[in-house]
């Protein structure tokens with residue numbers, strides 16, 4: 001074994017190929033090409049082992065909200081490791097960073113959330129939520145309320161419960177998912193519809209997509225339904241921004257049938273939509289909330305389930321134990337880093353400043369790409385956006401089969417120093433909140449070059 005710095009890129013690629021199984025990866029294709037070895041980062045840019053620099057318009061994987069290279073976070077981890085690298089909170093103990101992070105989260109999240117349960121990833125937080133939502137109804141004497149309703153194309157993680165809550169067909173097809181007690185309804189995806197919703201106005205479509213929840217509850221029987229879960233904006237599903245009529249209607253339906261509303265803020269949380277939480281942007285009053293990613297800006301693996309007063313009061317009144325937890329629930333180093341991240345977001349007014357400096361500028365930059373022959377629609381909210389690639393701009397017709405144009409565009413952009421992600425033929429983006437206007441100019445230039453390159457390749 002030698003240090004990474006001493007190894008050549010070719011040697012690292014070879015080791016990677018032989019020893020490393022990557023998440024969500026076709027290894028036949030990866031082996032043919034070899035991984036890009038990312039070796040450093042600063043601000044909104046990453047570097048690879050050959051010294052190439054890339055503008056990271058995905059903020060890692062929708063997570064590095066305060067940008068790369070914040071030494072205060074490294075310092076917080078260092079100090080905490082020296083002070084107390086680990087202790088649990090299982091047997092009537094607690095430690096300072098977990099307590100203080102819970103306090104900070106109670107302050108920055110919507111008013112009804114005052115308690116936090118910690119984990120390591122968004123996936124395990126959603127597993128916690130499945131168990132907690134069912135446990136809540138058990139404690140309330142309605143144990144038959146077990147079903148959780150989610151949406152097609154949702155992403156809620158990769159564990160058995162997370163992938164089951166998610167609505168990704170490709171994930172369900174591997175390994176007998178979903179687990180029992182999870183149901184899926186229509187998603188509020190308006191662009192390019194060719195079904196019974198195609199003739200509706202966007203607002204009417206929002207109401208119709210929400211009506212699908214009521215229909216499903218009626219079909220199942222409300223007395224069997226525990227909760228509904230949704231991302232304020234579906235991220236990994238292709239940045240699906242719902243019509244403004246959607247969330248108010250969902251909220252009404254959840255209240256009407258007294259089912260818990262779970263808001264998965266793993267991507268939308270911590271400024272992504274231009275407010276602290278997607279719940280703020282869409283005025284969603286949830287009962288449980290999933291946090292991860294931007295909670296530590298990706299500097300440490302840490303997640304939280306925010307528990308509303310309604311749920312917390314039922315648990316507090318019950319003389320029994322919620323038999324659930326992880327070795328690393330409330331890990332002191334992860335919590336110390338997340339706490340510092342929140343302090344920086346607050347002290348430097350990162351979210352408000354980003355809105356003032358860059359939000360309209362980013363929207364205009366995206367809009368400037370709308371005239372490109374490959375682009376069917378651009379959309380964004382705050383600092384999350386999408387570019388829909390289409391085969392026929394005038395008719396809005398999608399590519400058939402889907403996926404090739406998106407992959408070509410992603411690779412062309414990456415090769416040219418811009419990181420975007422492709423979801424089928426939808427290019428998605430979620431830059432760090434600290435992007436400058438110069439970064440956005442760089443994005444607009446490189447995205448257009450990538451689109452041009454993709455068009456030439458599709459034509460050839």
Ligand code: PXG
Pocket residue numbers: 061120121122123124126155156157158162231235236264265266267292293421
């Ligand atoms: N909920 C949402 C809304 C997410 O986006 C998770 C839960 C799960 O979090 P963890 O930390 O377990 O990954 C996510 C994660 C992609 C991509 O390709 C997106 C995610 C994860 C991996 C890849 O867009 N989102």
